[in-house]
Each structure stands twice: as structure tokens, then as C-alpha cells.
Amino acid sequence: MKLTVLGCLGAYPYKNQGTTGYLLQSDGFNLLIDAGSATLIKLQEHLDPLDLDAVILSHYHHDHIADLGVLQYYWQLHPKRNPETLLSIYGHTKDSIHFEELENVSKGHPYFEAEELKIGPFLITFMETIHPVVCYAMRIVEETTGKVFVFTGDSGYLESFADFAKDADLFLADTYLFEGNEHHHAHFTSKEAGELAKSANVKKLVLTHLPQFGDLEQLKNEAQKAAGKGIDIELAAVDKVFNI
Numbered sequence: 151m152k153l154t155v156l157g158c159l160g161a162y163p164y165k166n167q168g169t170t171g172y173l174l175q176s177d178g179f180n181l182l183i184d185a186g187s188a189t190l191i192k193l194q195e196h197l198d199p200l201d202l203d204a205v206i207l208s209h210y211h212h213d214h215i216a217d218l219g220v221l222q223y224y225w226q227l228h229p230k231r232n233p234e235t236l237l238s239i240y241g242h243t244k245d246s247i248h249f250e251e252l253e254n255v256s257k258g259h260p261y262f263e264a265e266e267l268k269i270g271p272f273l274i275t276f277m278e279t280i281h282p283v284v285c286y287a288m289r290i291v292e293e294t295t296g297k298v299f300v301f302t303g304d305s306g307y308l309e310s311f312a313d314f315a316k317d318a319d320l321f322l323a324d325t326y327l328f329e330g331n332e333h334h335h336a337h338f339t340s341k342e343a344g345e346l347a348k349s350a351n352v353k354k355l356v357l358t359h360l361p362q363f364g365d366l367e368q369l370k371n372e373a374q375k376a377a378g379k380g381i382d383i384e385l386a387a388v389d390k391v392f393n394i
Contacts, residue, residue: 151176151292151299151394153320154196156189158386160304160326160337160359161213163187167388169213170359172322174299176292179203179270183288183301187216190224192388199224200231204269206240206261208303209285210248219251226255240269244284261286277314279305281336289314297394300352304359306334307342312349320394321347322386325357328364329372340369344376344383358386 152175157168168188173196174181180197182205193199199221208214218239225237237256243249252258261267263286267274271293276286281304290299300315301322315321323346326337337359338346347355357373360366366385374383384390 151290151295151297153299153322153392153394155358155386155388155390155392156192156196157186157388158358158360159186159213159362160324162362164362168192169216170208171217172301173197174272174290176271177294179272181206181269181272182221184208184214185216185218185221186213190217190221195389200228202237204238204240205256206269206274206288207242208288208301209281209283210241210245211281211283211285211304214304215248222254222256231255238269240267242284242286277308277310279303280308281305287311287314289318292394299394302338304336305338306336307332307338307346311346315346315350315352318350318352320354320356320392321350321352322356322358323347324359325369325373326359326361328361328369329376340372341376344373344378344381347373347381347383348377352381354392355381355383356386356392357383360386 154173156171169186170184171186171189172183239252243260273291285303298318300318323343325343327339329341
């Protein structure tokens with residue numbers, strides 16, 4: 151699996167960096183995970199959006215779906231689009247208004263926490279998180295290799311992440327807050343991200359949904375202190391590529 155960061159800030163874009171969006175690729179299959187603000191522009195530097203095979207959404211907050219509508223316009227209006235092809239977009243149905251908006255030149259597909267979902271070469275399971283709106287973390291397994299990628303979506307601290315992310319090859323964790331703000335209702339702190347990575351015995355922790363202000367090296371160091379020396383920790387950054 152190859153994961154390319156298209157946007158990694160929380161809440162709003164800042165200084166030419168966009169909000170949440172990632173391109174996950176395997177065996178020629180292209181999956182867009184969330185579509186935050188400014189991610190469509192960045193996606194075009196890596197892949198023609200018409201070559202997307204599917205999109206999956208953790209939740210419907212604007213910083214995760216701001217570019218979804220313009221992605222649909224791209225598919226609707228681009229002269230090279232095959233009019234018989236619909237873009238598959240996967241989302242939860244606990245917000246029926248937003249789910250219904252997935253129907254355009256795209257086809258909305260529901261996912262459910264209790265069911266494993268197969269999309270192309272990936273097997274995906276879900277866990278509802280702590281957030282002001284319904285949001286799901288994703289555990290994505292590449293069928294051919296058994297490699298595991300876990301994306302937290304947006305979440306406050308949940309002890310169950312230790313099991314959900316167990317032995318993950320890459321743990322991509324919402325880390326919008328510095329140490330000292332633990333047990334927030336919507337986001338991890340650096341300390342919590344590090345502690346969960348340690349409890350889950352992950353191989354690599356990548357901090358994402360990053361704050362616009364503050365010293366990000368401090369954020370990383372706080373996570374590293376909590377995780378211990380045995381876990382490799384990196385900060386997400388636009389255009390950064392992780393081979394899983």
C-alpha cells in the first residue's frame with residue numbers, strides 16, 4: 151500500500167496547506183480517504199481525479215468533505231469523463247442529508263460498523279469514535295499482504311483504539327492538541343496518540359489533523375515521550391508518501 155498525504159490540517163486550510171485528505175493505492179486501485187479543503191488541487195498533482203476508483207468518508211464535517219462537491223463537478227463536467235461511469239463514494243448513513251448528497255455523478259454506498267467492507271484490494275472495518283458528529287475510524291487491511299493501516303478519523307481519547315489499531319503497520323492519528331488537553335470531546339492530544347500507539351504495538355505512528363499554531367516538533371516530541379523509543383513517529387505533511 152502507498153499512502154499520499156493531500157492535506158493534514160485540522161479545521162481549516164492555512165498557508166497553502168489543506169485539511170484532511172489521503173490517497174491510498176494498491177495494485178492499481180486508487181482510494182481517496184476524505185476530501186478536505188484544497189485536497190482536489192493537490193490530488194491532481196498525483197493522479198487524474200477521473201482515475202479514482204472510490205472515495206470513503208470518515209464523517210461529514212466540512213474539513214473532511216469540503217472538496218467533495220467540486221470533485222463531483224470535476225466528474226460531471228470534465229470532457230474526458232466516461233458518462234456511463236459513476237464515482238463510488240462510501241459513507242455512513244447516520245446523517246441521511248449528507249449521505250443523500252453523495253448521489254450525483256457519483257453513487258453513494260453505505261458502510262456499517264458491524265460489517266466488514268471490501269473495496270478493491272482492501273478489507274475495511276469500522277469503529278465509531280468520540281466526536282460532535284458521528285465519525286468512524288477505519289482499519290484497512292491489504293488482502294494480498296496482510297498489511298494494516300489504521301486511520302482514526304476525528305476522535306477524542308478512546309481506550310478501544312488499543313485493540314482496534316493492534317499491530318498496525320501504520321497508525322494515522324488525529325493529533326490536534328498538545329499535551330495538557332487530555333480527554334477532549336473531539337480530538338487526541340499528542341500524549342494520547344503516543345500512549346495508544348504504544349498500547350496497540352503499532353510499527354509507525356503518523357500525527358495528522360495538525361494544529362495551525364504551535365511548535366509541531368514539540369507535538370511530535372510529546373507523542374514520542376508517551377510512546378517510548380520503540381515506535382517510529384512522523385508528522386504528516388502535504389505530498390509526503392508512506393509505503394506500508
